[in-house]
Amino acid sequence: IRNEDRDFIVKELSEMHYADITEMLYYLNTEDCRYILDSLSPRVGADVLSELEEDIRVEFLKSFSSKELLRYIDYVDSDDAVDILNEQPVKVREEVLSHMQDKEKANNILELLHYDEDCAGGLMAKELIKANVNWTVLQCIEEIRRQATKVDKIYTVYVVDDHDVLLGRVSLKRIILAKDEAKIKDIYVPEIAMVNTFQAEEEVAELMQKYDLEVIPVVNVQGKLQGRITIDDIVDVITEQAEIDQQAMAGISESVEPNDSVITMSRARLPWLIVGMFGGLLGAKFIGIFENELTLVPAMAFFIPLITATGGNVGIQSSTIVVQSMASSPSVQETMAERFFKVLLVAIVNGLVIAGLVFVFNYFLGDSSLAFVVSAALFSVVMLASFMGTITPIVLDRFGINPALASGPFITTTNDLLGLAVYFSVAKVLLHM
Amino acid sequence: IRNEDRDFIVKELSEMHYADITEMLYYLNTEDCRYILDSLSPRVGADVLSELEEDIRVEFLKSFSSKELLRYIDYVDSDDAVDILNEQPVKVREEVLSHMQDKEKANNILELLHYDEDCAGGLMAKELIKANVNWTVLQCIEEIRRQATKVDKIYTVYVVDDHDVLLGRVSLKRIILAKDEAKIKDIYVPEIAMVNTFQAEEEVAELMQKYDLEVIPVVNVQGKLQGRITIDDIVDVITEQAEIDQQAMAGISESVEPNDSVITMSRARLPWLIVGMFGGLLGAKFIGIFENELTLVPAMAFFIPLITATGGNVGIQSSTIVVQSMASSPSVQETMAERFFKVLLVAIVNGLVIAGLVFVFNYFLGDSSLAFVVSAALFSVVMLASFMGTITPIVLDRFGINPALASGPFITTTNDLLGLAVYFSVAKVLLHM
Numbered sequence: 001i002r003n004e005d006r007d008f009i010v011k012e013l014s015e016m017h018y019a020d021i022t023e024m025l026y027y028l029n030t031e032d033c034r035y036i037l038d039s040l041s042p043r044v045g046a047d048v049l050s051e052l053e054e055d056i057r058v059e060f061l062k063s064f065s066s067k068e069l070l071r072y073i074d075y076v077d078s079d080d081a082v083d084i085l086n087e088q089p090v091k092v093r094e095e096v097l098s099h100m101q102d103k104e105k106a107n108n109i110l111e112l113l114h115y116d117e118d119c120a121g122g123l124m125a126k127e128l129i130k131a132n133v134n135w136t137v138l139q140c141i142e143e144i145r146r147q148a149t150k151v152d153k154i155y156t157v158y159v160v161d162d163h164d165v166l167l168g169r170v171s172l173k174r175i176i177l178a179k180d181e182a183k184i185k186d187i188y189v190p191e192i193a194m195v196n197t198f199q200a201e202e203e204v205a206e207l208m209q210k211y212d213l214e215v216i217p218v219v220n221v222q223g224k225l226q227g228r229i230t231i232d233d234i235v236d237v238i239t240e241q242a243e244i245d246q247q248a249m250a251g252i253s254e255s256v257e258p259n260d261s262v263i264t265m266s267r268a269r270l271p272w273l274i275v276g277m278f279g280g281l282l283g284a285k286f287i288g289i290f291e292n293e294l295t296l297v298p299a300m301a302f303f304i305p306l307i308t309a310t311g312g313n314v315g316i317q318s319s320t321i322v323v324q325s326m327a328s329s330p331s332v333q334e335t336m337a338e339r340f341f342k343v344l345l346v347a348i349v350n351g352l353v354i355a356g357l358v359f360v361f362n363y364f365l366g367d368s369s370l371a372f373v374v375s376a377a378l379f380s381v382v383m384l385a386s387f388m389g390t391i392t393p394i395v396l397d398r399f400g401i402n403p404a405l406a407s408g409p410f411i412t413t414t415n416d417l418l419g420l421a422v423y424f425s426v427a428k429v430l431l432h433m
Numbered sequence: 434i435r436n437e438d439r440d441f442i443v444k445e446l447s448e449m450h451y452a453d454i455t456e457m458l459y460y461l462n463t464e465d466c467r468y469i470l471d472s473l474s475p476r477v478g479a480d481v482l483s484e485l486e487e488d489i490r491v492e493f494l495k496s497f498s499s500k501e502l503l504r505y506i507d508y509v510d511s512d513d514a515v516d517i518l519n520e521q522p523v524k525v526r527e528e529v530l531s532h533m534q535d536k537e538k539a540n541n542i543l544e545l546l547h548y549d550e551d552c553a554g555g556l557m558a559k560e561l562i563k564a565n566v567n568w569t570v571l572q573c574i575e576e577i578r579r580q581a582t583k584v585d586k587i588y589t590v591y592v593v594d595d596h597d598v599l600l601g602r603v604s605l606k607r608i609i610l611a612k613d614e615a616k617i618k619d620i621y622v623p624e625i626a627m628v629n630t631f632q633a634e635e636e637v638a639e640l641m642q643k644y645d646l647e648v649i650p651v652v653n654v655q656g657k658l659q660g661r662i663t664i665d666d667i668v669d670v671i672t673e674q675a676e677i678d679q680q681a682m683a684g685i686s687e688s689v690e691p692n693d694s695v696i697t698m699s700r701a702r703l704p705w706l707i708v709g710m711f712g713g714l715l716g717a718k719f720i721g722i723f724e725n726e727l728t729l730v731p732a733m734a735f736f737i738p739l740i741t742a743t744g745g746n747v748g749i750q751s752s753t754i755v756v757q758s759m760a761s762s763p764s765v766q767e768t769m770a771e772r773f774f775k776v777l778l779v780a781i782v783n784g785l786v787i788a789g790l791v792f793v794f795n796y797f798l799g800d801s802s803l804a805f806v807v808s809a810a811l812f813s814v815v816m817l818a819s820f821m822g823t824i825t826p827i828v829l830d831r832f833g834i835n836p837a838l839a840s841g842p843f844i845t846t847t848n849d850l851l852g853l854a855v856y857f858s859v860a861k862v863l864l865h866m
Binding site: 017019023141144145148153154155171172173175176177192193209210211212213214230231232234235238239242243245246247249250251252256257262265266269270272273274276277279280281283284285287288291294295298299300301302303304305306307308309310312313314316317319320321323324325342345346349350353354357358361404407409412413416420 | 450452456574577578581586587588604605606608609610625626642643644645646647663664665667668671672675676678679680682683684685689690695698699702703705706707709710712713714716717718720721724727728731732733734735736737738739740741742743745746747749750752753754756757758775778779782783786787790791794840842845846849853
């Protein structure tokens with residue numbers, strides 16, 4: 001779009017935040033992106049590369065030689081460097097690592113490459129300041145000075161013993177206020193919250209949320225300090241988890257982005273559509289059993305959508321409430337029995353209101369013959385759907401399946417079938433057929 | 434539960450993190466909670482009070498006199514103090530404020546009480562370190578020392594001019610590494626990201642996520658520094674927003690917690706159940722128009738649940754994908770037209786697969802007479818539901834309504850009705866009735 005004055009572009013870009021530059025790149029074609037990246041200082045370019053969305057970055061970096069990539073990777077924090085290198089072909093990865101000038105960093109990256117992406121080890125960065133417990137404050141300041149260019153943001157200084165075992169931390173505030181000759185030993189705070197390299201990212205997120213932390217140290221099984229995880233990565237984990245739950249509720253089986261291909265999109269959506277389809281076919285077979293009754297009282301067919309829709313809605317509401325209560329704090333001052341009793345009461349209230357309203361409408365505005373049958377069935381369906389909606393997430397969770405699935409097509413399909421069964425059974429009994 | 438040795442309890446508690454103590458309180462009755470809180474130092478007690486969930490805290494603090502509350506409020510950060518006081522009766526609030534020893538803090542709290550809870554002003558805390566741009570580093574350190582007991586965690590030092598207008602920030606790292614006589618003027622970083630007191634909490638969350646910030650300064654319309662918002666409050670905003678979206682998808686109209694009363698629960702759930710009910714009744718009326726056809730071909734009724742369920746599932750999937758793409762980064766390298774074309778292609782693929790499978794099943798396993806009708810209707814329903822699911826969130830968003838609502842009962846009900854209309858129209862045409 002703008003292949004004009006390079007000086008002008010450089011000047012403009014130098015005043016922009018890297019997150020804004022990244023956002024701008026999404027609107028440009030690969031060639032222009034390339035041009036802009038080249039105009040940036042390697043440090044800012046590195047930030048932009050870290051910030052890019054994964055699939056776009058993969059596409060974009062295909063045109064890079066390992067030498068060009070090398071220009072930036074030195075400035076990228078170790079955790080982001082691992083992400084970027086993991087996306088590259090093995091050959092590029094090896095070349096970049098072997099040519100890196102900062103050998104210590106290359107080793108750090110190599111170490112981080114071993115961890116799974118979704119555990120604490122895969123989230124952590126190696127850039128941190130650590131101080132030996134026997135040092136003085138002055139020694140600690142020297143260490144900060146030494147690492148100043150490498151560690152962008154110092155959240156806290158970690159205190160370790162001679163064997164690198166994490167003992168605690170000391171805030172920069174305390175370092176500023178302490179005398180130079182003071183011992184770290186006397187001013188540090190013993191650390192309470194830390195995670196192990198192998199812990200799942202969800203556990204890390206929970207811990208950091210609970211203790212309101214901006215950063216958490218990561219240790220190995222021997223308690224040795226390995227790295228740190230910052231809250232911005234955890235915010236991404238939380239946002240992503242919320243998206244996955246929403247997709248589970250919507251019956252989308254893989255995580256999809258709007259710019260995925262038609263094939264990926266269809267593959268993510270078809271499985272649950274097919275489950276729903278089989279549910280529908282089963283429903284058809286089931287209604288088929290009552291063909292004779294339907295011929296006698298065709299009005300029975302009118303209320304099929306009302307029954308299935310109500311069952312579906314009640315089921316989704318119930319399971320969402322249960323799923324959210326499982327995600328948040330523990331069962332607050334209520335026993336399991338009290339909980340179930342309340343679910344029962346709410347179901348009765350909802351069932352009575354819906355069934356009552358439908359009865360009034362049917363009785364006064366038309367099919368009075370079926371009014372009682374439909375309302376009786378509706379009430380039963382609300383009760384049953386509440387029960388199913390409440391119990392399903394708990395059962396799924398026991399089996400280690402994401403309970404958010406329970407608020408999706410799974411519960412709708414089950415409730416459709418149960419609703420039909422209830423409706424036709426009630427009809428058969430009450431109409432003495 | 435444990436009304437035993439006070440010394441033992443005090444000792445145990447002193448080793449626990451306040452978040453753990455808070456969690457423990459949820460399992461105890463009010464009297465025991467009271468006992469434990471009294472055993473804590475006011476500083477830790479204040480942290481526990483800030484951490485408690487709102488409705489539990491309201492209940493708990495009812496038994497407190499304003500004098501007892503006063504004991505803790507001095508130690509609570511200003512933003513949490515505002516939350517706690519906002520929950521109290523006006524009389525208690527006034528008494529606490531007028532008896533606070535720290536007059537400056539009382540004024541700060543009074544000022545914060547003016548802001549809405551869900552704007553930047555309502556989220557910010559007054560505890561921060563600011564330095565005049567003309568100061569030296571030594572003067573800045575003096576200020577940190579002066580505020581040390583009041584400001585728990587110093588994220589960064591804000592740099593202001595003589596009129597308190599925010600100019601930028603300087604990190605503690607730079608302060609440590611600078612010489613005492615260095616001027617703040619020469620080492621500070623001009624600030625880019627800041628928010629206005631009136632900005633919505635969602636905007637603040639977006640900004641902090643985009644720029645990966647742990648803390649953001651809040652200014653008023655004149656650019657004067659008013660306070661700071663920390664990421665832990667924003668993590669709560671993000672989590673809450675995700676819950677609200679999920680509830681919107683599930684058709685729950687107010688935010689509910691598992692320990693809300695039966696009345697609140699029912700009130701939150703009934704509105705959308707009633708909308709669904711009217712949808713169902715309309716559907717009944719609609720099918721009623723085709724009573725004659727149904728008497729002739731009762732098998733038509735068999736496939737009603739299949740049609741409505743498929744329409745509902747496809748609609749929810751489509752709208753969830755659109756809602757998530759609206760929430761994340763801007764339309765990445767694709768025009769609106771390309772987007773719609775892809776939605777169309779995915780709909781065709783899904784429609785063909787589902788309609789095809791159903792045709793095979795129906796043709797070989799039974800009702801071959803209706804096989805073509807049902808599959809033709811299914812294909813149309815998938816197309817229509819994809820379109821509705823894609824367009825509805827966009828329309829809702831234009832009107833300022835939370836688009837997540839579109840993935841809920843709203844789209845299900847609409848698609849049920851549309852699906853029935855398509856099904857019976859197709860049937861009527863194809864069966865030449």
